[in-house]
Amino acid sequence: MNTSTTKNSTIMKPYVIGIDIGGTNTVFGIVDARGVVIASSSIKTLKHADVNDYIDELYTSVTRLLEAHDAVGKVSGIGIGAPNANYYTGTIEKLVNIPWPTPLPLAQMVSEKFGIPVAITNDANAAAIGEMTYGAARGMKNFIMITLGTGVGSGIVINGQVVYGNDGFAGELGHLIVKRNNGRLCGCGRTGCLEAYCSATGVARTAREFLETRTDPSELRSLDIDSITSKDVYDAAVKGDKLAIEIYEYTGKILGEAFADFTVFSSPEAIIIFGGLAKSGDLLLKPLREAMEKSMFHAFKGKVKVILSELKEADAAVLGASALGWEAKMVPAVTPDSPNTALPTVPNA
Amino acid sequence: MNTSTTKNSTIMKPYVIGIDIGGTNTVFGIVDARGVVIASSSIKTLKHADVNDYIDELYTSVTRLLEAHDAVGKVSGIGIGAPNANYYTGTIEKLVNIPWPTPLPLAQMVSEKFGIPVAITNDANAAAIGEMTYGAARGMKNFIMITLGTGVGSGIVINGQVVYGNDGFAGELGHLIVKRNNGRLCGCGRTGCLEAYCSATGVARTAREFLETRTDPSELRSLDIDSITSKDVYDAAVKGDKLAIEIYEYTGKILGEAFADFTVFSSPEAIIIFGGLAKSGDLLLKPLREAMEKSMFHAFKGKVKVILSELKEADAAVLGASALGWEAKMVPAVTPDSPNTALPTVPNA
Numbered sequence: 001m002n003t004s005t006t007k008n009s010t011i012m013k014p015y016v017i018g019i020d021i022g023g024t025n026t027v028f029g030i031v032d033a034r035g036v037v038i039a040s041s042s043i044k045t046l047k048h049a050d051v052n053d054y055i056d057e058l059y060t061s062v063t064r065l066l067e068a069h070d071a072v073g074k075v076s077g078i079g080i081g082a083p084n085a086n087y088y089t090g091t092i093e094k095l096v097n098i099p100w101p102t103p104l105p106l107a108q109m110v111s112e113k114f115g116i117p118v119a120i121t122n123d124a125n126a127a128a129i130g131e132m133t134y135g136a137a138r139g140m141k142n143f144i145m146i147t148l149g150t151g152v153g154s155g156i157v158i159n160g161q162v163v164y165g166n167d168g169f170a171g172e173l174g175h176l177i178v179k180r181n182n183g184r185l186c187g188c189g190r191t192g193c194l195e196a197y198c199s200a201t202g203v204a205r206t207a208r209e210f211l212e213t214r215t216d217p218s219e220l221r222s223l224d225i226d227s228i229t230s231k232d233v234y235d236a237a238v239k240g241d242k243l244a245i246e247i248y249e250y251t252g253k254i255l256g257e258a259f260a261d262f263t264v265f266s267s268p269e270a271i272i273i274f275g276g277l278a279k280s281g282d283l284l285l286k287p288l289r290e291a292m293e294k295s296m297f298h299a300f301k302g303k304v305k306v307i308l309s310e311l312k313e314a315d316a317a318v319l320g321a322s323a324l325g326w327e328a329k330m331v332p333a334v335t336p337d338s339p340n341t342a343l344p345t346v347p348n349a
Numbered sequence: 350m351n352t353s354t355t356k357n358s359t360i361m362k363p364y365v366i367g368i369d370i371g372g373t374n375t376v377f378g379i380v381d382a383r384g385v386v387i388a389s390s391s392i393k394t395l396k397h398a399d400v401n402d403y404i405d406e407l408y409t410s411v412t413r414l415l416e417a418h419d420a421v422g423k424v425s426g427i428g429i430g431a432p433n434a435n436y437y438t439g440t441i442e443k444l445v446n447i448p449w450p451t452p453l454p455l456a457q458m459v460s461e462k463f464g465i466p467v468a469i470t471n472d473a474n475a476a477a478i479g480e481m482t483y484g485a486a487r488g489m490k491n492f493i494m495i496t497l498g499t500g501v502g503s504g505i506v507i508n509g510q511v512v513y514g515n516d517g518f519a520g521e522l523g524h525l526i527v528k529r530n531n532g533r534l535c536g537c538g539r540t541g542c543l544e545a546y547c548s549a550t551g552v553a554r555t556a557r558e559f560l561e562t563r564t565d566p567s568e569l570r571s572l573d574i575d576s577i578t579s580k581d582v583y584d585a586a587v588k589g590d591k592l593a594i595e596i597y598e599y600t601g602k603i604l605g606e607a608f609a610d611f612t613v614f615s616s617p618e619a620i621i622i623f624g625g626l627a628k629s630g631d632l633l634l635k636p637l638r639e640a641m642e643k644s645m646f647h648a649f650k651g652k653v654k655v656i657l658s659e660l661k662e663a664d665a666a667v668l669g670a671s672a673l674g675w676e677a678k679m680v681p682a683v684t685p686d687s688p689n690t691a692l693p694t695v696p697n698a
Contacts, residue, residue, distance in 0.1 A: 265615070
């Protein structure tokens with residue numbers, strides 16, 4: 001079999017598998033070239049203390065799904081989204097709340113088990129690739145994906161390529177400093193990061209701050225202050241609660257000012273937002289867009305669209321990861337002489 | 350002549366021309382593939398109110414230089430560095446203190462006059478390309494060039510490519526907001542930009558601020574406060590003047606914190622600094638590096654080098670612009686049906 005035959009037969013395979021590894025669940029699905037999730041399922045990430053047992057169960061479950069949908073032998077590649085995953089090396093560098101040893105050569109382990117090329121990246125980069133392949137960023141070469149969840153993640157695309165940087169970890173815009181002095185303590189150990197203000201957790205912190213330092217009435221005062229969530233703030237805001245609306249204005253302003261800062265870096269066509277907070281609609285988007293335009297460097301005024309993700313939230317993680325599967329290459333075994341640098345080799349038959 | 354012959358004969362031509370258009374002088378030079386400036390000269394930018402007369406004089410002067418160095422017919426391309434130059438469109442979008450009409454299709458005009466492919470970009474991007482081709486960034490695929498002059502300019506390289514963004518104007522890091530509240534007024538009309546603190550002008554402003562708001566002795570107090578320059582501050586600092594040294598510490602801290610912010614974006618291998626202030630050596634670099642590491646997101650600590658440009662200042666502008674000449678393509682004429690998008694055509698013989 002010569003190389004070009006191998007390449008063609010790989011390209012002809014109609015499906016990819018997307019795997020999203022979260023702290024609780026690992027969700028996976030079979031996806032076609034148009035971004036339709038043919039079928040999906042999940043296993044518990046934490047069930048196995050030994051990562052090899054985890055990969056065995058993943059293999060069994062994925063194979064069962066492939067068999068049920070007549071997709072065995074029709075998978076072009078596997079894409080995996082996972083926290084702290086390094087695209088260049090195929091390893092997970094750090095795990096929080098999962099007891100497997102790190103750095104973990106996950107791409108190599110999964111590709112050896114499945115006999116299929118595997119690529120991995122972090123969840124926000126996977127979301128950006130998903131959006132570019134199947135979503136709101138189709139046709140765009142320069143955009144930034146911002147995921148507003150428990151934290152703030154980002155995937156940056158420039159000239160049609162995800163920005164990985166020199167070490168594979170570029171695109172940590174949730175950790176841009178937005179308040180240089182007396183900023184909030186962030187989970188990263190520093191103070192004043194964007195994530196400490198504009199994540200779901202950040203919104204809940206703002207609610208507590210406002211309630212503690214102000215005296216104006218709010219229906220949020222009827223809740224236990226220590227367990228207020230961004231969902232509580234949203235529910236109050238849509239009912240017209242002024243303090244809750246102000247929390248969104250405060251959050252949107254900080255996010256919009258940060259988006260203006262992102263723009264002096266890469267002048268994107270659009271910034272796409274995704275995740276729980278993105279669903280707040282104009283409560284967040286209106287103050288965000290106003291602050292962004294007001295803060296914008298003159299050369300970029302009126303040029304940057306702020307738009308919502310077009311990926312369905314239930315499918316997004318699997319879809320995003322799966323998109324990476326189209327560009328996956330076989331990972332050679334790591335030996336002292338050949339460090340794992342994801343060089344392409346002939347895929348298994 | 351078939352395409353591959355044309356391509357080879359173009360590649361074989363041993364020289365490029367670099368042209369740096371400044372508000373006062375236009376400097377140009379003949380450069381070889383190793384980055385040696387074979388010869389250079391200049392004309393006055395402002396001598397001609399009509400840009401066509403300017404291009405005529407440029408053509409005459411460059412041709413004289415080529416003839417004197419037996420280089421006629423041996424030029425592969427022309428690279429031009431100019432403020433507000435757009436690489437994508439080949440136009441200068443805005444001119445300050447130069448009375449030519451904008452947008453000015455400069456790449457097309459020069460390439461039609463010379464019969465040689467022309468590419469243009471702004472001065473900081475040209476410096477980045479020069480550094481990558483001939484200087485401290487040789488072999489690097491991810492770095493950021495920061496020019497510390499009257500203003501603060503930047504050229505960002507990711508995956509070996511200059512970042513132009515969606516509109517051609519990406520990389521305005523001098524206009525990242527470093528002081529969100531009560532920041533200094535910047536020339537761009539906003540407040541708190543990096544440029545308002547860390548340019549030569551910014552250093553002079555810091556000197557005035559310190560002298561006006563403090564009472565401690567300094568030899569800077571013997572100077573006319575309104576005409577203090579960054580050179581005065583440097584001279585005082587090297588003599589051990591405490592207040593002058595503190596001005597550098599203040600400047601270095603702000604710049605180092607901004608460098609940490611740049612890093613969450615693109616995780617560069619190095620940040621290269623160039624220009625007058627860069628020559629201050631450890632006066633600036635020590636507080637800069639300390640602040641950068643202290644502010645750095647944990648994943649990037651200890652990974653980013655801060656280094657000085659290796660281009661000689663006298664040659665740098667011409668060298669940087671010339672490097673762009675190697676990738677210049679012929680610019681087709683602009684017609685309503687074929688907007689100027691720098692598509693390659695067969696170069697003139």
